[in-house]
Amino acid sequence: MATKTTSATMKVEEAGQMLGIGRNQAYEAVRRGEIPSLKIGGRILVPRRRLMALINGDVEEEADQL
Incomplete structure (x- = not known):
């Protein structure tokens, strides 16, 4: 089983x-640096782990990625 x-x-x-935001809002948030991204x-891709850290309020983990 796969x-x-x-x-x-x-x-x-x-x-x-x-x-819970729209497509345009998401791209604007990426442009402003509010959503972590890689080009x-x-x-433009969003690292899943960094986004989850941001959502969960894991400030230390997010800071380690910078």
Whole structure:
């Protein structure tokens, strides 16, 4: 039986859905640095672990990633 693996990153739209905000608001939050992101080629990706740390208020873990 195959197990589903969760990728280390997600699309900005997915991060927005998790946060309960729209697509445009999510991209604006990335631009302002409010949502952690990586730019790889032409893609903007959100590191899942860093977003979860931000949501959970894990300030220390978030600071370690900077």
